[in-house]
Amino acid sequence: MAKSRFNKAVALLSGGLDSTVTLYYALKEGFSPTALLFDYNQRHKKELRFALKTLNYLKVPFYKVKFSFPWGGSALTDRKIKVPLSFSKGIPSTYVPGRNIIFLSFAVSLAERLNCKSIFIGAHTQDYSGYPDCRPEFINSFQSAVNKGIKYRGIKIVAPLINMDKTEIIKLGVSLGARFDYTWSCYNDGKYPCGKCDSCRYRAAGFKRAGIKDPGARQKN
Numbered sequence: 001m002a003k004s005r006f007n008k009a010v011a012l013l014s015g016g017l018d019s020t021v022t023l024y025y026a027l028k029e030g031f032s033p034t035a036l037l038f039d040y041n042q043r044h045k046k047e048l049r050f051a052l053k054t055l056n057y058l059k060v061p062f063y064k065v066k067f068s069f070p071w072g073g074s075a076l077t078d079r080k081i082k083v084p085l086s087f088s089k090g091i092p093s094t095y096v097p098g099r100n101i102i103f104l105s106f107a108v109s110l111a112e113r114l115n116c117k118s119i120f121i122g123a124h125t126q127d128y129s130g131y132p133d134c135r136p137e138f139i140n141s142f143q144s145a146v147n148k149g150i151k152y153r154g155i156k157i158v159a160p161l162i163n164m165d166k167t168e169i170i171k172l173g174v175s176l177g178a179r180f181d182y183t184w185s186c187y188n189d190g191k192y193p194c195g196k197c198d199s200c201r202y203r204a205a206g207f208k209r210a211g212i213k214d215p216g217a218r219q220k221n
Contacts, residue, residue, distance in 0.1 A: 001043075009033045009118040009158075010111045012103055013054070013062070015047030017183045017203060018110065018122035018161060020054055021173040025160050026120045028176055034114060035062035036107055040069060042076050043083070043189055050184040057179060065106055066143040073097050076187060083187045092130050092198060094187055100133035101142070104157065108146045111155050124161040124169060136162055166206030174212060181215040 011026050011033040013019045026033045036065045037051050048064075055062050072078030074096040081093055100123070107119045123134035132138065136159070161169050173180060185203045186193035193200050193216070207214040 002033050007031050008114060008116040008212065009120055010107045010114070010116050011035050011060075011120040012122065013037055013051050014109060014122075015051030015054070015183060015201070016051070016122075016185050017166075017173070017180065018169055019126060020108065020122075020170050020180075020183045021053075021176065021178050022120050022122035022160060023054065023058070023060065024173065024176040024178045026118075026158075027060075031118065033060055033119075033120065034110070034116070035060050036103075036110055037062055037064040038103060038106075039064060039066040040077065040096075044076065044184070044187050046182040046186075050182055053182040057182060063110060067102075069096060085194075091132065092129065094198065095131050098133065100131075100138075104142055105146075108150065108155060110151060112150055115152070117156060118156060119155060119157045121157060121159050122161055123159045124164050124166075135214050166202050167209040170206045170210045170212060174210075175190055185216075 007030055009031040010027055011023045013023055014037070015036040023033060023035065035051070035055055037048060039045065039048060051102040069077045072081070074082040075083045075093040076096055084093055100121070104121065107141065111119055121139070123139065139157050139159055143155070147153045147155060165173065184193070185199045187199050188194045195204065203214065
């Protein structure tokens with residue numbers, strides 16, 4: 001039987017915990033996703049190797065887009081800016097200007113090409129407290145805008161984690177059988193997760209509150 005447009009999907013996958021759980025969620029809900037990865041010369045490019053582990057394990061097809069932000073402006077794309085080693089207030093230096101706008105634009109193009117109805121993104125509450133392009137109002141507005149400028153309207157941007165914190169996401173991932181040892185959250189690219197950046201701290205706190213041992217806490221790759 002041919003795949004219906006209504007169960008085909010594009011899933012943004014970074015290799016981090018949130019996007020990985022989102023991919024598992026899409027599969028559990030009966031979607032047939034194609035993953036979309038981005039090599040934007042990020043400091044923590046190691047995350048892409050973990051994304052490929054997940055995709056090989058789940059046997060999910062993917063595309064990888066390579067581009068850069070030559071103007072910098074973020075600790076993730078500019079080596080001159082240090083990654084913050086404590087929880088940040090307001091918009092952190094790890095915010096990449098317009099990143100999700102760009103990511104979702106690529107996803108819309110791919111969804112049109114593959115005749116997909118849905119695009120999955122792992123944005124959630126802890127993200128949109130500091131990142132303006134992870135907020136529900138942005139996602140809703142973006143969805144409305146792009147559907148006015150594409151050939152086949154009706155594409156929906158799905159953010160299943162949007163109202164969850166890290167602990168809830170981890171618990172959901174466990175229920176879905178997610179391989180957390182196939183994820184990389186650290187903003188640095190060391191042999192092991194640094195345990196000090198925002199992302200490492202949120203991950204550690206989430207696993208602790210969930211009462212679950214993080215299988216990727218001291219992994220290397």
